């Protein structure tokens with residue numbers, strides 16, 4: 001049971017008031033029943049008792065106010081709880097390192113962050129209502145027991161039976177619903193192929209025919225399963241409704257057989273039975289949601305635990321700032337290995353030693369899969385080192401300064417995600433933005449207003465140019481560009497190598513650039529070459545061009 005401890009721990013503030021309001025609204029309901037009984041006796045003699053009328057009006061008001069308070073507060077508390085859980089999850093994700101996030105998988109993270117929290121958003125308010133109706137049932141039971149203990153036992157016994165039937169059938173119905181969801185997912189998969197692969201479908205009639213045939217079959221399967229599911233739902237609904245009518249019948253036909261003197265209370269007892277139908281129905285509907293809620297909470301807790309366990313007892317990475325913006329950063333004997341699910345290393349890098357200095361352009365070259373991006377991830381502090389050190393100005397960067405170290409670096413990785421909002425750039429100067437957009441030849445495509453780009457629906461190369469606008473607005477001492485130029489046209493590639501990079505160097509930045517463009521290797525002050533996870537420093541030979549530009553020597 002996770003829900004109750006969670007509620008007691010996370011949102012204890014209103015619980016007492018909530019319980020009181022629930023109890024008051026339930027008492028008001030029982031009082032209304034009593035008043036109806038008393039007033040109907042007067043009505044039978046052709047009189048209206050004004051005192052009862054006033055009491056009735058006051059009790060209805062009390063019920064309205066307390067019921068409304070309890071419902072609204074319970075819903076607000078449920079939303080507050082969900083909000084807190086979400087914030088905790090967001091924070092756990094932002095604190096996790098890249099290896100952990102990649103190991104858990106974005107799909108699993110997404111599932112917990114969206115589906116499981118949505119499940120809570122759906123079930124918690126309903127559970128709150130169910131709880132309230134449960135309290136109401138307790139008070140109605142007391143009232144009915146006061147009128148006639150036997151009537152109470154029989155009414156609640158029968159209601160319990162109806163609930164058991166309903167819950168049992170709902171479990172079966174849930175199986176039908178899961179089949180229905182699977183069938184709908186089949187249709188959705190086909191639709192994804194149709195819409196995402198529209199160009200491919202349009203280009204080939206046999207492919208289109210095959211896909212549409214499969215889609216038709218998936219849709220027919222979904223129809224059959226849905227018909228079955230809805231018939232089952234209809235049968236459940238009718239049966240349970242009929243059982244509640246049977247309950248009322250029992251109050252007037254069966255209960256009198258078991259108790260004497262019942263004729264005196266038959267009207268209020270039957271009215272009370274009518275009143276329990278609604279709450280019993282709600283409680284029986286809501287009860288199965290407890291399992292879903294518990295499952296969602298378990299998933300969320302397990303995910304938090306995985307994220308937290310990965311962080312382990314790691315010190316607070318934001319505890320200390322770097323003493324000053326670094327004039328050089330370096331890896332010294334750094335090692336790291338990717339592992340598979342069993343922990344077996346699948347690709348190892350290092351020991352890597354490389355230094356990157358302010359006012360220098362450093363190129364990192366190497367074949368596909370040689371470990372360039374991995375080296376950058378280690379250098380930028382995105383992934384932990386297994387061995388060796390990261391240095392800033394020749395000094396090892398302790399874990400307590402890692403966030404401050406990362407904050408010195410603007411990085412545009414090859415899979416860079418461009419947000420529309422300029423997160424992390426406080427009050428950007430509009431004139432500077434305009435100048436940068438012009439410099440990156442994007443002024444006709446994009447504007448910036450209220451801290452956001454007017455659009456990010458652009459080509460990959462154009463998005464990378466905007467990423468460079470953001471990086472320059474950030475104005476950090478280190479700029480890392482992972483194959484930035486690969487998505488640019490020849491004209492802008494030249495601008496990048498011959499103008500933008502030298503400008504960044506002239507501004508005193510540590511410029512690190514992964515590239516395959518050997519035509520411009522001569523523009524670098526330093527070249528590192530990656531080969532099967534090892535690094536070699538290239539010596540640039542004057543007067544040479546193209547790939548013979550530098551010869552490789554082991555780094556010192």
Ligand SMILES: Nc1ncnc2c1ncn2[C@@H]1O[C@H](COP(=O)(O)OP(=O)(O)OP(=O)(O)O)[C@@H](O)[C@H]1O
Nearest residue numbers: 102338339346347367368369370371372373374375
């Ligand atoms: N998350 C990961 N888990 C396991 N192995 C990985 C992971 N990321 C990369 N690798 C492996 O590490 C090796 C180096 O990858 P990396 O991306 O660093 O190379 P790269 O030199 O940047 O390649 P490219 O030029 O193709 O971008 C590859 O063999 C790759 O399969």
